[in-house]
Amino acid sequence: xxxxxxxxxxxxEVALLATYHDVRRQFVERKFARDxxxxxxxxxxxxxxxxSTGGVTERRNAVxxxxxxxxxxxxxxxxxxxxxxxxTDVDLVAMIVHLRGISAGRDGKAHGTRxxxxxxxxx
Numbered sequence: 645x646x647x648x649x650x651x652x653x654x655x656x657e658v659a660l661l662a663t664y665h666d667v668r669r670q671f672v673e674r675k676f677a678r679d680x681x682x683x684x685x686x687x688x689x690x691x692x693x694x695x696s697t698g699g700v701t702e703r704r705n706a707v708x709x710x711x712x713x714x715x716x717x718x719x720x721x722x723x724x725x726x727x728x729x730x731x732t733d734v735d736l737v738a739m740i741v742h743l744r745g746i747s748a749g750r751d752g753k754a755h756g757t758r759x760x761x762x763x764x765x766x767x
Contacts, residue, residue: 678723
């Protein structure tokens with residue numbers, strides 16, 4: 645997302661909530677894609693490990709030295725970076741929603757709160 649904080653502040657309430665919804669949806673879709681790719685990579689590594697011959701250390705080293713797995717791992721890291729950038733956009737929109745006093749149905753966090761966070765916020 646490339647909208648500035650000033651542009652978000654100038655949006656109407658309906659447009660701001662629609663923007664929040666769109667950015668949250670993008671975040672969840674990309675997070676699912678990243679997690680799926682990460683799990684697929686781990687599955688491929690486990691499959692390569694079990695299909696290899698030799699001792700545990702030799703098989704582990706062969707899997708870790710694989711160029712293909714290195715490329716896939718790099719792709720997952722790039723997906724994580726993009727996801728973190730999108731999370732900052734979600735947080736920015738949520739902050740503006742909160743500052744303007746609009747109820748977005750959540751506490752404004754991309755990941756939600758942990759159990760102890762609610763007690764800290766109430767204090």
